[in-house]
Amino acid sequence: MEPLLSIRNLRVAVDGREILKGIDLEVCRGEVHAIMGPNGSGKSTLAAVLAGREGYEVLEGEVLYNGQNLFEMEPEERARAGLFLAFQYPVEIAGVTMATFLRTALNEIRKARGEEALDPLAFLTLARERMEWLGIDPSFLHRAVNEGFSGGEKKRSEIFQLLLLEPQLAILDETDSGLDIDALKIVASGVNRMRAPERAFIVITHYQRLLNYIVPDIVHVLFDGRIVRSGGRELALQLEEHGYDWLRTDGETVVLPTLE
Amino acid sequence: MAIPDLQTRLRETFQRWMQQDNHQRWSPRHPLRRHALEIFERLGFPTTRHEDWKYTSLAPALRPAYRIEIPSLPDLALLPSQLPALEGLPSPQLWLLNGIPVPVALPPHSHFQSFLHAEDADPPLGDILPSETEALVALNTAFAPDVAALTISGHGDGVLHLALVTTAADEPQLAHPRLSLTLEANARQRLLLSFHTLGTLPAFTNTVAEIRLGPNTQLELILWQPESSTAFAITTLGIELAQNAHLSLWTLSLGGALVRNNLYIRLSGPAATAQLFGATMVEGQHTVDHRTYVEHRAEQCTSNQLYKSIADGHGTVTFTGRIYVHPQAQKTNAYQSHRAVLLTGTATVNARPQLEIYADDVRCTHGATAGSLDESALFYLRSRGVSHAQARALLLHAFLREALVLLPDERLRQRADALLAERVHLQAAELL
Numbered sequence A: 001m002e003p004l005l006s007i008r009n010l011r012v013a014v015d016g017r018e019i020l021k022g023i024d025l026e027v028c029r030g031e032v033h034a035i036m037g038p039n040g041s042g043k044s045t046l047a048a049v050l051a052g053r054e055g056y057e058v059l060e061g062e063v064l065y066n067g068q069n070l071f072e073m074e075p076e077e078r079a080r081a082g083l084f085l086a087f088q089y090p091v092e093i094a095g096v097t098m099a100t101f102l103r104t105a106l107n108e109i110r111k112a113r114g115e116e117a118l119d120p121l122a123f124l125t126l127a128r129e130r131m132e133w134l135g136i137d138p139s140f141l142h143r144a145v146n147e148g149f150s151g152g153e154k155k156r157s158e159i160f161q162l163l164l165l166e167p168q169l170a171i172l173d174e175t176d177s178g179l180d181i182d183a184l185k186i187v188a189s190g191v192n193r194m195r196a197p198e199r200a201f202i203v204i205t206h207y208q209r210l211l212n213y214i215v216p217d218i219v220h221v222l223f224d225g226r227i228v229r230s231g232g233r234e235l236a237l238q239l240e241e242h243g244y245d246w247l248r249t250d251g252e253t254v255v256l257p258t259l260e
Numbered sequence B: 001m002a003i004p005d006l007q008t009r010l011r012e013t014f015q016r017w018m019q020q021d022n023h024q025r026w027s028p029r030h031p032l033r034r035h036a037l038e039i040f041e042r043l044g045f046p047t048t049r050h051e052d053w054k055y056t057s058l059a060p061a062l063r064p065a066y067r068i069e070i071p072s073l074p075d076l077a078l079l080p081s082q083l084p085a086l087e088g089l090p091s092p093q094l095w096l097l098n099g100i101p102v103p104v105a106l107p108p109h110s111h112f113q114s115f116l117h118a119e120d121a122d123p124p125l126g127d128i129l130p131s132e133t134e135a136l137v138a139l140n141t142a143f144a145p146d147v148a149a150l151t152i153s154g155h156g157d158g159v160l161h162l163a164l165v166t167t168a169a170d171e172p173q174l175a176h177p178r179l180s181l182t183l184e185a186n187a188r189q190r191l192l193l194s195f196h197t198l199g200t201l202p203a204f205t206n207t208v209a210e211i212r213l214g215p216n217t218q219l220e221l222i223l224w225q226p227e228s229s230t231a232f233a234i235t236t237l238g239i240e241l242a243q244n245a246h247l248s249l250w251t252l253s254l255g256g257a258l259v260r261n262n263l264y265i266r267l268s269g270p271a272a273t274a275q276l277f278g279a280t281m282v283e284g285q286h287t288v289d290h291r292t293y294v295e296h297r298a299e300q301c302t303s304n305q306l307y308k309s310i311a312d313g314h315g316t317v318t319f320t321g322r323i324y325v326h327p328q329a330q331k332t333n334a335y336q337s338h339r340a341v342l343l344t345g346t347a348t349v350n351a352r353p354q355l356e357i358y359a360d361d362v363r364c365t366h367g368a369t370a371g372s373l374d375e376s377a378l379f380y381l382r383s384r385g386v387s388h389a390q391a392r393a394l395l396l397h398a399f400l401r402e403a404l405v406l407l408p409d410e411r412l413r414q415r416a417d418a419l420l421a422e423r424v425h426l427q428a429a430e431l432l
Helices: A043-051 A075-080 A098-112 A120-133 A138-142 A151-165 A181-194 A233-242 B006-019 B031-043 B135-143 B375-382 B388-404 B410-423
Strands: A005-014 A017-027 A032-036 A057-065 A083-086 A093-097 A169-173 A200-205 A218-223 A226-231 A248-250 A253-255 B094-097 B100-103 B110-113 B148-152 B155-167 B173-175 B178-183 B188-198 B203-213 B218-225 B228-241 B246-253 B256-267 B273-282 B287-296 B302-311 B316-325 B332-342 B348-357 B362-371
Touching: A005 A043, A017 A043, A017 A057, A017 A226, A032 A043, A032 A233, A043 A057, A043 A075, A043 A083, A043 A169, A043 A200, A075 A083, A075 A098, A075 B375, A083 A151, A093 A098, A093 B375, A093 B388, A098 A120, A098 A138, A098 A151, A098 B388, A120 A138, A120 A151, A120 A181, A151 A181, A169 A181, A218 A233, A226 A233, B006 B031, B006 B135, B031 B135, B094 B148, B135 B203, B135 B228, B155 B173, B155 B203, B178 B188, B188 B203, B188 B228, B203 B218, B218 B228, B218 B256, B228 B246, B228 B273, B246 B256, B246 B287, B246 B388, B256 B273, B273 B287, B273 B316, B273 B388, B273 B410, B287 B302, B287 B332, B302 B316, B302 B348, B302 B388, B316 B332, B316 B362, B332 B348, B332 B388, B348 B362, B375 B388, B388 B410
Parallel strands: A032 A200, A032 A218, A083 A169, A169 A200, B094 B155, B148 B178, B155 B188, B173 B203, B178 B203, B188 B218, B203 B228, B218 B246, B228 B256, B246 B273, B256 B287, B273 B302, B287 B316, B302 B332, B316 B348, B332 B362
Antiparallel strands: A005 A017, A005 A057, A218 A226, A248 A253, B094 B100, B110 B148
């Protein structure tokens, strides 16, 4: 089966400094991949590059999404093709309501999928249904985008957008950071509800905790811009036990202890 | 022979009028008018050497060969269809047509007076404005054909709409509308002043308004300045607030050849408050220049200014905000903010806060920013499938709209929203 996302030898620099030093990753439909790694390992850079944020220099490598060269697509084209990034730090936008923002976004994506635009009433009906899944108050839609949201509300809002926009590939960038256990469970339940054979997830996290609730198929360890190990769910548990301290660079070589 | 300059032509016209004694009280022979002409003659039109006109040159406004005489008035019945900018606004209840007041349907709690044909009464012109130092105020006093004097008592329902129209269909036209508004103690009013040009030739409208707010009054004033590429519009407002009077003022300026708003706000009674909001958008060669002068003369007054501007093309926005706190004005709160977005490298934004504080118990802040759109916000919207153009339009619309969110009249707010949306190329139907 052709992978949904195929990353080959991706090297990326920010401000002239190489952050990603050759990433290879294949994600197929139906899979949930977790990418774990310590701070500064390049996790968020990977997420940002995939979503199309400016300021990142691709030095080498390619990314194919559905067989298409991702780097030839504008951020909005990626979104319309079903790529979704749940932001680690969602941006506050005064004066634009969530309803205006999301109806515009959803209708653009629906247009790309060959579906009819939703009128305001149909949009509100759908949005309220998805908000209910996450226990979000209906007044939420009339608030300005992320403005004055608490950390938890912001994360919940990102997952709500995921539920609404129904992407093919959802990348969650540290969605668990700053969440208490109850909020974490709600966020995870939203994600689990969206798990489907035609949809894939990349869950980026520092901690194993989230993976108790969103159980990954494959876990990758990102360290110093490279995926140094991939394995099953048990790899996350081992990381939990040992921390990241066993990851040491010795010159150019990553020294890995044997994990039994 | 060269055409004499505007100042010379004004003087000659005034002298000719002086010789035609028409036995009216408010004729050019009125001492106030003669005195004003002297002041204007002495000061002359301001140039960019004048500190208050540093960034805005009046020169282009003085070039057209204006008709100074008042032309015949346009047909009132046809006006609404000739002025598309009136669409979506309530019907005007009072017109000022080339400075001539034409009341249509003024509400019963208002009292209107005109001086055009009066032989005895004196128009209520006071000292709210710097009549001795502002050439354009003096020019208005000398040339205003009439003074529309309106007194409000009690509470007004809905919006009172006063439409100012300058007609420039056959010749460039110079007009001097003059308004005197008084809110008697405890009165409340919502007033819309909309500015229009009829015809495609240059129109120079030199409006002066004096507004007196009695004790415990509340005025919500909206200056509605739709786009007009042929308009030179200088508007000078003097507003005096008595004890516990509350002013909220919104200025919507969508661009013109030269739009200049001089707001002289005088907080003369304790616990008075003034809130000034401005939403401005210029493109092409348009210039909008806001000058505010907020004077705290009594204690425990609050003033707040929030102006938001977008400059596109070769447009220029200037904001000069002066706050003057007199020694006796203790416990003053005074805030001022001008935030601007520049969309091109050829657009200009000038912002100058000017603070003079002579009291010690004062809270005063000011800020001015000018920059481009927030890239992270743009990316956030695009990452959800919103096109670059739409994301930009949404952000620009939201940016300007912040200055108008408190506009109290739902219909006006929606109309303003729609106008702003149109200007930033946003489909208003997208707004929820």
